[in-house]
Amino acid sequence: MFSWYRAQAKLHGTIAATRLLARVIRYRLPVVISNDLLPATLECPCCGWQGRRFLDYIEIGYHIPNAACPQCDSHSRHRAFYLWLKNEFRLDEKKGRALIFAPERALAPLWDAARELKIFKTDLHAERGVDLLSDVAQLPFADQSVSLIWCHHVLEQVPDDQAAMGELLRVLESDGELIISAGSTGRETTEEFGTANQMFSGNQRVYGDDFSDRLRAAGFNVSAQTYNLTADELKRFGIYPETFYRCTKAA
Numbered sequence: 374m375f376s377w378y379r380a381q382a383k384l385h386g387t388i389a390a391t392r393l394l395a396r397v398i399r400y401r402l403p404v405v406i407s408n409d410l411l412p413a414t415l416e417c418p419c420c421g422w423q424g425r426r427f428l429d430y431i432e433i434g435y436h437i438p439n440a441a442c443p444q445c446d447s448h449s450r451h452r453a454f455y456l457w458l459k460n461e462f463r464l465d466e467k468k469g470r471a472l473i474f475a476p477e478r479a480l481a482p483l484w485d486a487a488r489e490l491k492i493f494k495t496d497l498h499a500e501r502g503v504d505l506l507s508d509v510a511q512l513p514f515a516d517q518s519v520s521l522i523w524c525h526h527v528l529e530q531v532p533d534d535q536a537a538m539g540e541l542l543r544v545l546e547s548d549g550e551l552i553i554s555a556g557s558t559g560r561e562t563t564e565e566f567g568t569a570n571q572m573f574s575g576n577q578r579v580y581g582d583d584f585s586d587r588l589r590a591a592g593f594n595v596s597a598q599t600y601n602l603t604a605d606e607l608k609r610f611g612i613y614p615e616t617f618y619r620c621t622k623a624a
């Protein structure tokens with residue numbers, strides 16, 4: 374918590390960080406108490422935690438209720454992808470070479486269990502236990518050398534996203550697959566900030582519904598997907614529906 378506070382103070386100043394900390398404590402306390410006292414109605418598929426309510430995710434510019442697993446810190450997207458990768462995509466049966474950007478901690482057991490996949494976990498920073506420090510816009514891989522690319526909520530942080538999409542296309546095998554998302558904003562068109570916007574987690578842009586058009590323009594066939602979960606499953610696992618994309622190389 375202290376390192377989180379220090380990071381917030383560095384980005385937004387001590388006063389804003391202290392106000393934020395007070396909000397986090399104010400919203401977290403009732404959740405912790407209700408998880409202790411009330412019967413469980415929620416479940417985290419990633420770690421098996423059961424309780425009454427997930428923790429709210431609060432940052433400057435964001436407040437997402439019922440978001441983070443108290444045990445493994447999974448968020449809606451992680452819990453949904455855990456179920457999708459396991460039950461729909463059948464990750465454990467996949468073979469070849471996989472490139473995982475910004476590897477999500479909650480999904481690590483699934484990737485580790487995919488014995489036939491040679492996995493390269495990559496990021497710009499070393500904190501996530503990655504195999505490779507690399508810029509998505511400049512990848513140290515040969516043309517058509519990767520069969521599966523997993524890239525979620527990454528491109529909004531990249532200064533030149535067209536260069537990044539070009540690199541993803543270049544390294545993907547002709548019958549390989551890119552599975553990608555960039556957050557659901559509800560707006561029609563992408564807004565470029567031209568710099569890292571600290572009110573949007575340091576992102577360079579906020580994508581709109583034209584994100585899939587950008588992927589098509591880069592040379593991908595794009596298929597919009599949902600998690601394919603029932604209303605009961607969405608409620609039980611605390612998942613907000615979100616669109617993601619399965620992409621292959623256009624002929």
Ligand SMILES: [Zn+2]
Binds near residue numbers: 421422444
């Ligand atoms: Zn969990």
